[in-house]
Amino acid sequence: MSKQNTDEAAQPSHSRAAVAAVGTDTQGLAQDVGVASEQAAMATVGEGHEESGFRIFPAFDSHHPPAQELVDDCVHCGFCLPMCPTYVLWGEEMDSPRGRVYLMNEALEGEPLTDSMVRHWDLCLGCLSCVTACPSGVQYGRLLESTRQQVERRYPRAWHDRLFRGLIFSLFPYPSRLRLVSSVLGPYQKYRLNRVAHRSGLLRLLPAPLQAMEALMPDLKLGVWRKPIPPVTPARGVRRARVGMLTGCVQRAFFGQVNAATVRVLAAEGGEVIAPPAQGCCGALSVHAGREEEALRFARRTIDTFEAADVEYVILNSAGCGSTMKEYDYLLRDDPEYAERAREFVKKVRDVNEFIQEMGPIATRHPLPVTVAYHDACHLAHGQGIRKQPRAGLAAIPGLQLREIRESEICCGSAGIYNLVEPQPAAELGQRKARHVLATGADLLVASNPGCTVQIAASLQRAGQDLPMAHPIEVIDASIRGESVQSLLRRKGPRQAG
Numbered sequence: 036m037s038k039q040n041t042d043e044a045a046q047p048s049h050s051r052a053a054v055a056a057v058g059t060d061t062q063g064l065a066q067d068v069g070v071a072s073e074q075a076a077m078a079t080v081g082e083g084h085e086e087s088g089f090r091i092f093p094a095f096d097s098h099h100p101p102a103q104e105l106v107d108d109c110v111h112c113g114f115c116l117p118m119c120p121t122y123v124l125w126g127e128e129m130d131s132p133r134g135r136v137y138l139m140n141e142a143l144e145g146e147p148l149t150d151s152m153v154r155h156w157d158l159c160l161g162c163l164s165c166v167t168a169c170p171s172g173v174q175y176g177r178l179l180e181s182t183r184q185q186v187e188r189r190y191p192r193a194w195h196d197r198l199f200r201g202l203i204f205s206l207f208p209y210p211s212r213l214r215l216v217s218s219v220l221g222p223y224q225k226y227r228l229n230r231v232a233h234r235s236g237l238l239r240l241l242p243a244p245l246q247a248m249e250a251l252m253p254d255l256k257l258g259v260w261r262k263p264i265p266p267v268t269p270a271r272g273v274r275r276a277r278v279g280m281l282t283g284c285v286q287r288a289f290f291g292q293v294n295a296a297t298v299r300v301l302a303a304e305g306g307e308v309i310a311p312p313a314q315g316c317c318g319a320l321s322v323h324a325g326r327e328e329e330a331l332r333f334a335r336r337t338i339d340t341f342e343a344a345d346v347e348y349v350i351l352n353s354a355g356c357g358s359t360m361k362e363y364d365y366l367l368r369d370d371p372e373y374a375e376r377a378r379e380f381v382k383k384v385r386d387v388n389e390f391i392q393e394m395g396p397i398a399t400r401h402p403l404p405v406t407v408a409y410h411d412a413c414h415l416a417h418g419q420g421i422r423k424q425p426r427a428g429l430a431a432i433p434g435l436q437l438r439e440i441r442e443s444e445i446c447c448g449s450a451g452i453y454n455l456v457e458p459q460p461a462a463e464l465g466q467r468k469a470r471h472v473l474a475t476g477a478d479l480l481v482a483s484n485p486g487c488t489v490q491i492a493a494s495l496q497r498a499g500q501d502l503p504m505a506h507p508i509e510v511i512d513a514s515i516r517g518e519s520v521q522s523l524l525r526r527k528g529p530r531q532a533g
C-alpha cells in the first residue's frame with residue numbers, strides 16, 4: 036500500500052468527511068504552500084501524547100459554547116489555508132482553520148469530544164492569521180476562545196500536561212513570583228552554569244516541556260526589573276494627555292528596559308504617565324488558554340486599577356496584552372457590575388505605536404543610520420490590525436531603513452504559551468521565521484511582543500546566529516535621545532549566553 040493510502044486509512048473519519056465535504060485536495064495544497072508530501076502526511080494526533088480514549092457527551096456544555104451562527108459564517112472556501120502556520124507545516128485539513136471550525140460544528144451537532152478533536156484545537160496557535168485571510172469575516176478568535184474554555188472545563192488532560200500548565204499559570208501572571216524565579220536563575224546564567232548544564236547533557240534528563248522552558252529563558256539581566264517604573268512621570272513640555280501604562284508581567288520581569296523606554300517616549304510626546312503600582316496581569320495568557328475564571332479575575336482587577344488612576348488612555352507595549360484588553364467588553368459581557376465599565380475601558384486602550392501616530396509625534400527624532408527588519412507580532416497585526424503605525428514610527432527616524440520579512444503574516448511559533456506546551460511545531464516555525472529574518476540582511480530585528488523576541492532569538496541561537504533586537508519604542512527612544520547606532524546595536528537578543 037502506498038504511503039498516501041496508508042495515511043488516508045489512518046486519517047480520522049471526521050478528517051476524511053471534512054475533506055470530502057469541502058472538496059479539498061490537501062496534498063495538492065500542501066505542495067502549493069511548499070511542504071513535501073512526507074511532511075504533509077505527518078500525523079499530528081497523539082504524537083508524544085497519550086490517547087486517553089475519552090469520548091465526552093455532549094462535547095460542549097451550555098455555558099458559552101462556540102456560537103452556531105459564527106460557525107455557519109464559514110463557507111469552506113479555503114482562502115485561509117495557506118495563511119495558517121499549522122496547515123503550512125503539515126498540509127492536514129484538520130490542522131487548518133476550516134478543519135477546526137468543522138470540528139466545532141461536529142461537536143455542536145452532537146459528536147462527542149475526543150482526544151483527536153482536542154489535539155487539533157490544541158495545535159492551533161491562536162495567531163488569527165486566518166481572520167485576516169477570511170473574506171467571509173469568520174470570527175475565528177471568538178470561536179477558539181469559547182472552544183478552549185469548554186476544553187479546559189470538560190476535558191481531562193493527562194496528569195503531566197495538567198501539572199505543567201498549572202506551573203505556567205502559577206508563575207507567569209505574577210511578576211513577584213517571576214522575580215523570585217529570576218533571583219534563583221539569574222546566577223545560573225551569570226556564572227555560566229547553563230553552559231555546563233548544556234555541555235554535560237544534564238538538561239536532557241529534564242522532561243521535554245522543562246527543556247523547552249529552559250531553552251526559552253530570556254536573559255535575566257539582574258537589576259533591570261529592579262528599577263521600577265515611577266508611579267507618575269510628568270510630561271516633558273506641554274501636557275497633551277494623562278495616560279495610564281500597563282507594565283505587564285513578563286515585560287516587567289524580563290524587559291524592564293522596554294517599559295523604561297515607553298515611559299520616556301510617552302513623556303517626550305507630552306504624556307503624563309501614570310503606572311499604578313497595584314496593577315497585575317491583564318489576563319491575556321489565561322484568555323488564550325481558555326482559563327475563563329482566572330481571566331475574568333485579572334480583567335476586573337485591571338479595570339479597577341486604571342479607573343482609580345483616572346487616565347484618558349491606557350497604553351501598552353505588548354501585542355498579546357493589547358488584543359486581550361481591547362476585548363474586555365466581550366469577556367465581561369455577562370457581568371452586571373463590569374459589562375458597562377468594560378465597554379468604557381476598551382475605548383481607552385491603545386498600543387503605544389498606535390497612540391503615538393494618533394496623537395501625532397512632536398519630539399525631535401535624531402538620525403539613526405541603521406537597517407531594521409520589522410516583525411509583525413500576530414496579536415498586533417492580525418489581532419488589532421496594527422501594521423502601518425509601527426512602520427510609520429520607525430520610518431520617521433532620519434537615516435533608518437526598513438526591511439520587510441518574507442511571510443510576515445505567518446506566526447513565529449511563540450503564541451503565548453504555545454512554544455512551551457507544543458515545543459516541536461513552535462521550533463519549526465521559529466526556524467522558518469529566523470531564516471526569513473536573516474535573509475533581510477538587517478542589522479537589527481524589531482518586534483512589539485516580548486514572546487516573539489524570545490522565540491526568534493532562541494531560534495537564531497539554535498542556528499548559531501545572533502542579531503541585536505529591540506522593541507520599536509526602544510528604537511524611537513534611542514532616536515529621541517540622540518543615542519548612537521552602536522549603542523542600539525549593542526543590544527543582544529534577549530537570550531542568555533548559552
Ligand code: SF4
Binds near residue numbers: 119121164175
Ligand atoms: S489561529 Fe493561526 S494556527 Fe489557528 S487556525 Fe487560525 S491561522 Fe491556523
Ligand code: SF4
Binds near residue numbers: 133168169173
Ligand atoms: S477563509 Fe473563512 S470562510 Fe473560507 S474556509 Fe477559511 S474560515 Fe471558512
